[in-house]
Amino acid sequence: MKTSVRTIFxxxxxxxxxxxxxxxxxxxxxxxLARFLNDEGxxxxxxxxxxxxxxxxxxxxxxxxxxATREYDALAARYERVSICGLSIGAALSLALVHRxxxxxxxxxxxxxxxxxGWAIPWYRFLLNWAYYSPLRSRYRYRESAPYGLRNDAxxxxxxxxxxxxxxxxxxxxxxxxxxxHEASRLAAxxxxxxxxxxxxxxxxxAIDDETSSPRNPRFVASSIGSTFLRTIWLDDSxxxxxxxxxxxxxxxxxxxxxxxSEITSRTGDAGGKPVVSKALARRLRQLAAMGKGRA
Amino acid sequence: MRLLLHPLLGPVMPGxxxxxxxxxxxxxxxxxxxLTVMLAGLCIADYLFVPPYAVLGFIDRSDVLFIVSFPLVAxxxxxLVERLRRAQFRAELIASVAQSRYEMLxxxxxxxxxxxxxxxxxxxxxxxxxxxxxxxxxxxxxERTPEWTNGTDAGSPRDAVAGVLAVTLPPAEIxxxxxxxxxxxxDIRRLSNALWPGSHRVRLRACEAAAMHASTGMQCETGxxxxxxxxxxxxxxxxxxGDFLVLRIGE
Numbered sequence: 001m002k003t004s005v006r007t008i009f010x011x012x013x014x015x016x017x018x019x020x021x022x023x024x025x026x027x028x029x030x031x032x033l034a035r036f037l038n039d040e041g042x043x044x045x046x047x048x049x050x051x052x053x054x055x056x057x058x059x060x061x062x063x064x065x066x067x068a069t070r071e072y073d074a075l076a077a078r079y080e081r082v083s084i085c086g087l088s089i090g091a092a093l094s095l096a097l098v099h100r101x102x103x104x105x106x107x108x109x110x111x112x113x114x115x116x117x118g119w120a121i122p123w124y125r126f127l128l129n130w131a132y133y134s135p136l137r138s139r140y141r142y143r144e145s146a147p148y149g150l151r152n153d154a155x156x157x158x159x160x161x162x163x164x165x166x167x168x169x170x171x172x173x174x175x176x177x178x179x180x181x182h183e184a185s186r187l188a189a190x191x192x193x194x195x196x197x198x199x200x201x202x203x204x205x206x207a208i209d210d211e212t213s214s215p216r217n218p219r220f221v222a223s224s225i226g227s228t229f230l231r232t233i234w235l236d237d238s239x240x241x242x243x244x245x246x247x248x249x250x251x252x253x254x255x256x257x258x259x260x261x262s263e264i265t266s267r268t269g270d271a272g273g274k275p276v277v278s279k280a281l282a283r284r285l286r287q288l289a290a291m292g293k294g295r296a
Numbered sequence: 297m298r299l300l301l302h303p304l305l306g307p308v309m310p311g312x313x314x315x316x317x318x319x320x321x322x323x324x325x326x327x328x329x330x331l332t333v334m335l336a337g338l339c340i341a342d343y344l345f346v347p348p349y350a351v352l353g354f355i356d357r358s359d360v361l362f363i364v365s366f367p368l369v370a371x372x373x374x375x376l377v378e379r380l381r382r383a384q385f386r387a388e389l390i391a392s393v394a395q396s397r398y399e400m401l402x403x404x405x406x407x408x409x410x411x412x413x414x415x416x417x418x419x420x421x422x423x424x425x426x427x428x429x430x431x432x433x434x435x436x437x438x439e440r441t442p443e444w445t446n447g448t449d450a451g452s453p454r455d456a457v458a459g460v461l462a463v464t465l466p467p468a469e470i471x472x473x474x475x476x477x478x479x480x481x482x483d484i485r486r487l488s489n490a491l492w493p494g495s496h497r498v499r500l501r502a503c504e505a506a507a508m509h510a511s512t513g514m515q516c517e518t519g520x521x522x523x524x525x526x527x528x529x530x531x532x533x534x535x536x537x538g539d540f541l542v543l544r545i546g547e
Contacts, residue, residue: 208389215389233400236393254400277413278406284399 005055008046010038014080015105015263018072019046020090020097022113024054024180028170030087033243036252042259043079047071052093058179061187068097072104081105081266083259087243088113088212089184095191095221098200106201106229106262108255111240112221113213114188116181118240120147120211132182141175147211148172149240170244195221201229201262205242205251212240229265231258299344307358310345311337311366318370322377330378334370341366414536421533424542431544432473433498433528434484436491438539475545477501480523491541493532498545499523 008019008027017037019030027034027046034044049067051059075082085108086094092114098107116125131140144163149172150156162169202225206218215234222232233254238245243252261274276282297313314337322330346362348354425432470488480499487496500523527546532539 208393232392233396234389234392235396236390250400257403274406275410276406277409278402281402281406284402 005048005053007048008034008044010034010044012038012043013041014043015041015259016043016045016075016079016082017259018068018075018082018084018097019044020049020068020084020086020093021046021053022088022090022172023052023184024176025088025172026054026170029172029241030085030243031170032248033085033252033255037256037259040256040260042256043075045071045075054173058177058183061183061190064093064183064187065096065100068093069100072097072101076101076103081263083107083262085110085255087111088240089187092184092188092191095195095198096187099191099194099198102198102200104200105266106203106259107198108203108205108258109218109221110205110251110255111210111213111242112204112206112217113184114192114217114220115214116212117214117216118210118212119214120145128178128181129185132178137178141177142181143175144172147239149212150245151209151237151239152246155244172241192220195224196226199226199228201258201265202227202231203255203258204230204232205235205254206232207235207238207240207242207245207247209236209238210240229262307345307347310341310362311370314338314341315366315370315373319373319377322374323381326381327374327378330374334367334374337370338363338366411536414534417533418535418537421535421540421542424531424533428544430474431546433475433479433543433545434473434487435471436488436541436543437469437471438532438541473544487543491530491543493530493541495546496528496530496543497525498528500526 005026005028008031017034019027019034021027021029027048030046034046037044047068048056049064049071050056052064052067072082072084083105084094084098086092087110091109091112094107094109095112098104128140128142131137146160147156148159148163148169150159159169163174166174202221204218204222206213206215208215218232222230233250235242235247235250238247242248264274276285314334318330318334318337321333342359342362343350343352346358476484478500480501483498487498528543529546530541530543532541
């Protein structure tokens with residue numbers, strides 16, 4: 001049975017969230033998050049991007065970016081604010097998009113992947129970069145294997161069964177072609193070069209045990225990005241697919257909170273937006289502000 | 297440094313300086329640079345500090361001893377430091393998780409305190425309404441939904457209170473009280489545009505002023521058309537459903 005790939009769109013208020021899934025995957029992997037954000041009032045859109053989403057012919061990463069930009073512009077024409085949220089390579093694509101469209105409200109980077117350097121990536125993975133320039137380019141496909149980005153055993157078993165009978169599951173594709181991986185590397189290199197120019201509010205959520213992209217990826221962005229409102233959240237009970245794994249509720253709740261705080265902050269010009277009545281939180285915010293000044 | 301000390305040390309401990317260098321590189325830069333330094337040190341030390349000096353292609357017992365002992369010692373130290381570095385990296389990540397959770401906890405605690413404050417204010421408003429039910433002139437809603445509650449306390453209390461108050465609020469966001477019609481319309485218009493917490497003075501209509509005088513035992517001339525000024529009190533209530541200003545005639 002072939003799983004259908006189609007855009008997920010949920011109508012909400014004037015703050016729309018463009019959500020970009022992972023490489024050669026489908027909007028299914030962001031279904032839970034999209035539904036949660038919509039329940040919190042956001043308009044959510046998880047588009048199918050031609051040349052990037054599973055089931056379409058691979059295209060250059062510039063085509064991915066153009067397709068994402070078109071989706072962004074379509075939302076920006078209809079809604080007052082548009083934020084961008086990406087998972088895995090989708091997070092790298094989000095950074096590239098927010099660099100191209102700096103008027104975006106905020107960007108949320110979930111399991112950001114700028115390099116495949118997690119603990120489950122085989123040591124010979126670098127050979128695939130060379131294989132792209134060989135006849136293997138169109139013949140070989142990198143096959144996903146356990147743990148499929150999931151720490152949850154029950155869900156992992158279910159995904160393993162789905163991978164066996166279908167091209168992709170709700171957490172991603174069973175195989176990825178070499179051209180797609182090559183374009184992802186190009187996209188990551190492009191993002192690395194201009195991440196310092198990004199000034200939008202930024203949320204980073206990453207699992208410390210991410211088996212696909214190590215914590216060095218978000219650390220690089222957190223230390224380089226020019227955002228004044230930057231929040232980093234580390235998880236310890238998930239692997240790469242944090243939108244489907246054990247802590248998906250935390251991911252969804254914190255993403256919704258951050259996007260709403262970003263909206264209120266930009267509307268009122270007040271740092272944080274929400275009144276701070278907790279003395280402990282006020283103390284912590286002062287500490288963070290002092291650390292920010294020290295870093296600057 | 298080993299080269300400077302060579303006249304003094306001679307063939308003694310030819311690899312020590314390189315072992316120290318490899319361990320320092322491992323501590324500050326990681327495994328791959330440390331192994332590179334160790335291998336480079338092995339070649340350099342064997343060439344320069346193991347007799348016969350500066351001769352290639354001659355291997356004797358001292359060379360073999362050095363080639364075995366130096367990497368062995370250096371690798372033991374590098375391995376230990378690498379393990380400590382990995383444990384440190386892991387500990388830093390776990391500390392980052394703890395910090396993230398602490399900050400999440402603080403944010404949720406702040407939300408809880410805000411919600412409790414709003415509940416207290418709602419209760420105060422309800423007590424106020426019941427205590428001064430006959431003295432109200434008007435209730436003005438400043439905003440139906442405070443910005444800071446957007447989507448954060450998607451909770452039942454806010455919805456419930458909003459539902460109750462929505463019934464009482466007319467479209468103009470001014471709810472008339474029992475004494476609304478007693479106040480001069482001009483004062484009502486003025487207050488509708490510029491109402492703030494604190495004391496106000498309004499004019500009661502003539503007949504109502506007479507009735508008030510009668511109820512308080514004061515004398516009032518029949519047919520007196522002059523309106524009477526009375527003191528009013530306006531209070532602000534920040535509730536789940538938004539901010540409200542309540543104007544009532546003072547005691």
